[in-house]
Amino acid sequence: MYKWTQGSGPTPPSVLLSSPQAGNHEVGDTINVVLNASYTKHTNNIAGITYHQDGASIQT
């Protein structure tokens, strides 16, 4: 007898995001936000990455 066990399927890429400017700034201060993304899986299979600000895509 054989039993078919369904696998968990492919894992989507996982990405970590950080920014040196994250956190608090005084009103009126002007900062340049630098976003640092790092992949934790499928590093060699990333087709693309998009960045968003409050849900809207931003130009990089």
Added chain:
Amino acid sequence: MTSNIPTTFNFDAKATDVNSLSGTSNVVQVNFEPMTYRGSNAVDSLLEADILALANSRLSSNRIGNYLFSMALGTYKYICYPTVLGLIPDPTSDIIDMGTGFPVPFQLQVGTISVTNSFGVTLDYNVYRSINILG
């Protein structure tokens, strides 16, 4: 990027692999907050320069918190924060000495004071002063 009002910006990233599978990153927050001030002064009301000269300041988007004062005999204690953070409902009883557990009565200075920060942004401030001279 800048903001002249207290606000938060959220950033995230979405990675898509060659099989069209997508994963989204954690959110990075950038907050713009006003400065709040606290400290001691012997005068019974403050002007803009007095507020800026108070001993302690911190960024905050909430008036609620712990305010630590240094000893300064013969002075009033002051708490100053932007009007956008609201009023203390009852300043005569809502501010508690954490050492004794008893209220330390404060009063709201009549009229707000416009304070311009080092970036040229002007906000109106509420000024609360201890009713009594404290050490």
